Amino acid sequence: MAIRLYLETSTTNCSVCLANDNDVLYFKEENDKNYSHSEKLHVFIKEALETANIQATDLDAVVVGKGPGSYTGLRIGVSAAKGLCFASDIQLQAIESLEILARAIAVADGFIVPLLDARRMEVYSAVFDTNYRQIRETQAEIITEASFGDELAKGKVHFIGNGAEKCKGIITHENAVFYDEIYFPSTEKMIPIAMEKHQNNDFEDVAYFEPYYLKDFVVTKSKKK
Secondary structure, three states: OOEEEEEEOOOOEEEEEEEEOOEEEEEEEEEOOOOOHHHHHHHHHHHHHHHHOOOHHHOOEEEEEOOOOOHHHHHHHHHHHHHHHHHHOOEEEEEOHHHHHHOOOOOOOOEEEEEEEOOOOEEEEEEEOOOOOEEEEEEEEEOOOOOOHHHHHHOOEEEEOOOHHHOOOOOOOOOEEEOOOOOOOOHHHHHHHHHHHHHOOOOEOOOOOOOOOOOOOOOOOOOOO
């Protein structure tokens, strides 16, 4: 048995879970379009530890969603995870946010395509099979009528995430299936991935670990004079 604290802040959804293997001890998430992670994340972490009546030093690992996604959200989540690991001398695990999102659905056939909103008509995307094996690398791409054409020609393509809304009016293939109610990666879906990583002794180097930004940070000039 291993107690793990899960953090996912790659989108506007601030998600925290505490679990002893599959046994969820605490779960809370809040979606705020204003990115209130800096105010909410540490409150949720404190609540999680108090609910389970444990200290940070009792954790076996901290598991963080590493991106791609929001620069600000990722920095906050990864900083909190690394801080806990340094302070309490515990291990760090990291999971790609698109894989976490893919786990939100279970399908019998076709492909799962998690999409996270980037800028304008751009999304962060990847392609998974029905067993959640990633079969196409993670990309930042602009959605066109030709997007995911190979997969759509082979069978059903299940689009999920807050980037899927951009695709609806552009990808009209009969094999395209959209999940309107599934928008964000959630920590509850990280549990089976983390358990497998733990068995494989797959941990990060806390000192050198950085978020998976995928794209260079772009500073937008203020329009205020």
